[in-house]
Amino acid sequence: MADVAIARLPETSAELRKARALSLGARCALPVAVLLGLGFLAPILAIFGYAFATPRSFDLFRSFTLENFATIFSPSNTVWVSFAWSCGFALFTVAILALVAYPIAYGLTMVFGRAAPLISVLFVFPLFVSENVRLYGWVLFFIKNGVLDGTLKWLGLPGGPEVLFTPGITLFGMVYTYLPFMLFPMTLGLALVPRDLVDAARDLGAGRLFIWREIELPLAMPGILIGMLLTFVLAIGATAEAKILGGQSIIVISHDIEIAFTYSQNWPLGSALAVVVTVFIGALTLFALSRLDLDRMLGRR
């Protein structure tokens, strides 16, 4: 027994050392982990810290109060209006994009097959141009005596509709901006639907609607849902569309947060608002992901 124990000792300590030391992978990932820790976690920690600081102060971690949250949830505070508008805009953006992007994604998949996701990357190219520049471009298009109005008048027609600086044009701007974020995952999802399965269903006498409902849609669902989730999360934080195209006809929640950090100089209130929005989006995402049963959707069960 003693022999065995002596023989095993060095091995055990080596194992212990090995267990204590980081694996090669973890060591390689260390610089990225540090970078993420500093660049990603630290600001979030600061925001959480400020959310509990005395209003209109800079007492980060030096004071603790729930006053900021009390202000947000006070019945007299109208910030819920901004929050409701942001949620509404985000929901409508997702719904419209689902309807708009699906036929495009379907067409791309039909024409380009497995290369469709690659082709859909082309829709990402506008993202290389600053969002503000693209939105100002739309202002020039829709503005009185601008591209649309001016051209119609030049053709002897009564001129373009007055759509700028309205909630409707804000929604249009959001649909335009977030199209690639819906299209790409959706195309990827549709490209993963095996054509053989569709052909087999058709051979067995299934109709177009039946095939779409029972095969294509469920198999493409992970891509569709990821697109919807991504678009919703981005859209709920959108500001530029409401500011530039909408002319601030609506104050969205992210704009309220911005005002708190700039003109109001109430960093604690802005942070508390940011925390509420983050928690809401986080909870919604986790809930959606928990309901998103990939195995079932992929028909592996």
Added chain:
Amino acid sequence: MADPVGKSLSRRSVLQGMGAGLGALAAGPFLGAGSAFAAREKELNILCWEGYNSAQVLDPFRSQTGATVKAESLTNDPTMINRLRAGEINTWDLINVNNPWARKVMLPEKLIKPLPKAEFEPFFAKMLPEFKAPYKWAMSDDGKDLLGMVQRFGPYSFVVNTDKISRKTAEETGWDLFNDPKLAGKYGILESDDWNVFNLFVVAGIDPFKTHTPEEFTKFDETAKRVFKGAKLIGDIASMNQALISGEIDLHLTGGTYSVSPARADGHPNLRAITPLKGPLAGGKGGISWIEVTSTVNNPNLSPLALEFLKYVQDPKVAHTVAFAEGTFNPVAQMGNKACFDLFTKEELDAIQWDSLEEEMARSVEYDIVPDYDKALDIMNAAKRLRG
């Protein structure tokens, strides 16, 4: 006797340190630029309104001194001052804000330090007559210390398209234009919320620069809701000028030479900054003006280039460049010096409305601090939300 290390490391000090560290992290790209204990002969950090951060102004200074000059522009005073309060006092060397902040806030809070008076006061002799030393806003309350140098200034009330509303009508009707139901949907509001607080008070017939009664706040609230509801758009300077030029709006609240001069220089002299003939401001004055004061930050390791830069911008040629730096065009106090004034072309003088500048400044009270600004701003933000 020094405190033992263990004793001085209290929970509070650790939390303070963490707070400062996180605050600095959130401060962004300038972290490390201050490098608190390093020699700073070759670096200069400027916190300013747009214009001073332009390459036209900074590049000659960079090549002249071989220094690394960084400038960050922001579009409101409270943000800049709070950056110093939040711990960036070690980062910045110069801060350029509107007139009241240096003597009323930044000096009492020890965020800035006085300039060597003997060295800088002579510059005021060459400025326009109203800036002759001792110039109120450049001095401390007791009149002993020189707190900063002045340069850009201008009237800032509202802007009209004179093809739609004549200058005479605008000046005579004044702020009541924004009380006229017929003009609802025909005006914009510049996104400059501190000025909007001032101007909504004035539209409501109340002097903004005093402590307000509950009745006055009720009137302010009612005015804010109505004026915001009637606005076609709220936006930045570019949006306002674009909307005026295209005919989307006929006038906009909050604006002046600073905002409209780029459009005027671009061939739209029909757009004009207006200073009403009368109003509810002190002395029955109709408008509000601003004067920028640039001060040295109370940085424990202040760059020696800070003073050099303040002298550099006094040069007639550089002052002219500052007046016409990218973004906005403005009159400068140094126009009192013939060598500087002669550099301005007729078109440039027209862009900054030189023809009426003196009378408009005389009709304006100077920018000041609203004692109950926070409350007014909260009311205004709530009013803005009800636009939809």
